[in-house]
Amino acid sequence: MTATKIDTSHPPVDVEPFRPKVPVPRPTPPNNFVHLRTLQVLPKLLSNPLEALSADAFTMPITYSAIFSNPIALVHEPAAIKYLFVERPDLLRADPVRQAVLKPPLREGLLTAEGATWRRSRKLIAPVFAPRHIDSFAIAMRERTEHYVATLHHRTDNTLLIADEMAALAYSVLSQTLFTGDLDDESEQVLADVAFFLKHLSQPDPLDFLNMSDRWPRLTKLRGQKALRRLRQGVRRTAQNRKQRIDQGAEVPDDFLTLLLNTTGDDDRGLSLDEVEDNIITFIAAGHETTARALAWTLYLLANDEDARQRCEAEIDALKTDDLDPHLWGDHLPFTTACFEESMRLFPPASMIGRQAVEDVDHNGLVINKDATVLVSPWALHRHETLWDDPAAFKPLRFLGEARKSIDRFAYLPFGMGQRVCIGQRFAMQEAQIALAILLRNFRFDYAGAEPPWPVMKITIQPHNAMPMKVTART
Ligand code: HEM
Structure with missing residues (x-):
């Protein structure tokens, strides 16, 4: 492959x-009066945790605080992150607040x-995400995006809510690679259910912060249950039908569902039907809104940087899409x-990674201390x-050439780190490159929009107004 020449002069010197406009960190509060501080910060933690972060989180390597009597260590020193997540992951378990939020819908x-x-x-699922499988999904990614673009050509007269548009596109790509559209006759309902269940089940409830047992019903989450059940x-x-077809020796598509149903471990046991179901729901929850948010923020950033937009367009226009398998486009x-990576630096879709010290x-x-929350x-x-x-x-030039090499591996973590690093990273990057192209x-x-989009953290970082954009055909 001939290396694409990198232009190192962005933005132009005189620009x-x-x-982008984002929440200003709160002044660092004094460390006494923990309960008072908690009461001040709790409404923000529930409505938009990005607004709860104080200035020291952006300047200090490690910040110690507490919510009620639960101590919290906010760790932002690359070496300390590496120590905890790579060298000693045995010191950590999943964060109980996150588990209270996500375990009921996502189970195992x-x-x-x-x-x-x-x-x-x-161990069973890692081979499902092997590069050769992800590469083979590129055709479906291209096909779904082209299909979406064809529908967009008829809607350019209106201002479009790009966050919702990208969610629909990313769900369409995911559903095609998960089960080759086997749920597609119900796709609008499915998408509505997914959006509904993410909205209502994925937010912490005040009881979650108090570590109250699951026997206390979380009223905030009841509304999402019906959508999740459906x-x-x-x-x-869909999984049962597919399993039956596999057992009968019928021809089946090479998608995630078939790959998951065909997993086998050392003991000859693969994933059970329950585990396949839990993981499909997990991939839907973890794998489409994240990518969709990153795409929407990228389009917003490019809309505000004419030079970067033109560079992307020039690069993309020069791409010989018909001669090149789409899994190679990104090269x-x-x-x-680099624009997409810089977008995930400024607006990391997963903006909080939590654990508890064991x-x-x-x-x-x-x-x-043992039992403290590590964030x-x-x-x-x-x-x-x-x-x-x-x-x-x-x-974006931070992510090219020598500048890219100088970024500490543990200073840039859109996909997390250590043994629980995002399993869908390659899938997401490939999908984003094909979609942007x-x-x-x-x-x-x-x-x-009348005002800039305000980032709000609801599991992912969402624009408060769903990102209204005017979309104009280039040709
Ligand atoms: C831009 C898109 C994405 C971002 C930013 C992202 C981010 C992350 C992060 C930060 C984690 C680690 C969470 C933690 O340590 O607590 C994670 C885990 C995970 N992600 Fe992604 N993700 C993306 C796309 C995807 C896709 C497309 C899939 C699946 C198709 C996926 C499936 C998963 C799964 C299953 C885990 C849990 C891994 C484990 O604990 O072993 N993600 N993701």
């Missing part, structure tokens, strides 16, 4: 880089399984890929003043 799926169940599942039934029906789109930790100045916030880490130059600015070749996206 200020774009700095990979994201929420723990201990031996997680280890067995991860979604589970659809997934189960020819270094600047576009024993006391005392290592190189890192002191954490890494990619949002704050990616804007940390000691780790990034001009952290608030959109500067097709979208930006066909359209210009211009922001059309």
